[in-house]
Amino acid sequence: MSFTMHSVFFTLKVSVLLGSLLGLCLGLEFMGLPNQWARYLRWDASTRSDLSFQFKTNVSTGLLLYLDDGGVCDFLCLSLVDGHVQLRFSMDCAETAVLSNKQVNDSSWHFLMVSRDRLRTVLVLDGEGQSGELQPQRPYMDVVSDLFLGGVPADIRPSALTLDGVQAMAGFKGLILDLKYGNSEPQLLGSQGVQLDAEGPCVERPCENGGICFLLDGHPTCDCSTTGYGGKLCSEVPKHPADTMVTCGFSFCQAPPPTIFTISLLPPET
Numbered sequence: 001m002s003f004t005m006h007s008v009f010f011t012l013k014v015s016v017l018l019g020s021l022l023g024l025c026l027g028l029e030f031m032g033l034p035n036q037w038a039r040y041l042r043w044d045a046s047t048r049s050d051l052s053f054q055f056k057t058n059v060s061t062g063l064l065l066y067l068d069d070g071g072v073c074d075f076l077c078l079s080l081v082d083g084h085v086q087l088r089f090s091m092d093c094a095e096t097a098v099l100s101n102k103q104v105n106d107s108s109w110h111f112l113m114v115s116r117d118r119l120r121t122v123l124v125l126d127g128e129g130q131s132g133e134l135q136p137q138r139p140y141m142d143v144v145s146d147l148f149l150g151g152v153p154a155d156i157r158p159s160a161l162t163l164d165g166v167q168a169m170a171g172f173k174g175l176i177l178d179l180k181y182g183n184s185e186p187q188l189l190g191s192q193g194v195q196l197d198a199e200g201p202c203v204e205r206p207c208e209n210g211g212i213c214f215l216l217d218g219h220p221t222c223d224c225s226t227t228g229y230g231g232k233l234c235s236e237v238p239k240h241p242a243d244t245m246v247t248c249g250f251s252f253c254q255a256p257p258p259t260i261f262t263i264s265l266l267p268p269e270t
Contacts, residue, residue: 027177036193057174068162070144092136
């Protein structure tokens with residue numbers, strides 16, 4: 001089996017991103033109640049940024065996430081529509097939406113990421129991406145509001161919200177954990193009707209020898225690339241030195257750093 005340097009670097013990038021999903025995490029439990037919400041410090045989605053979280057639910061409709069520009073033109077909304085995840089967004093009053101192929105109302109854990117890159121916005125659900133692209137006059141999304149999970153507070157003036165009817169949308173019912181802006185955890189500013197719940201696919205810390213647990217297709221997966229061990233749980237010791245040339249977990253393979261040879265050229269004898 002051979003690997004190109006491009007594929008290795010791509011693997012490492014994905015591994016670092018997903019590898020940040022560590023161990024025991026405090027999740028938020030949403031009951032689907034009216035006027036429930038969790039409010040986080042603003043996510044700068046203007047040009048290039050990633051947002052990710054894990055969730056599970058058994059309902060087919062509900063508001064997952066919302067942010068906007070304070071009632072002018074731009075917004076980004078994640079919601080459940082007939083059991084699928086819908087990403088709906090607007091830039092410079094040009095609007096589009098994408099829908100995930102798979103349904104998620106199966107009471108299993110799912111990994112969701114929104115990746116912003118100027119005119120292009122990608123919804124990634126359990127490793128499968130759907131992209132939406134706009135051609136507005138300005139190449140960035142204007143974000144003014146904080147970020148809301150599970151619902152939008154009823155005391156916000158409707159005129160200050162860009163997406164009509166977002167406050168009337170059914171609240172999310174289920175669990176959300178490990179919200180990240182890039183690799184950083186955002187500040188939780190407040191919540192209502194939401195409970196803290198220590199639950200997640202990596203709570204039992206299945207990975208051994210310092211392996212990193214993350215979610216893939218709803219199942220806990222171990223990244224063993226930094227441990228020197230192999231196997232599904234990072235518990236297997238390589239039998240031969242050559243076995244460490246490529247380390248594979250469930251989905252990630254990593255080639256070792258290249259060997260650097262130093263050659264000294266001596267001056268010719270006189």
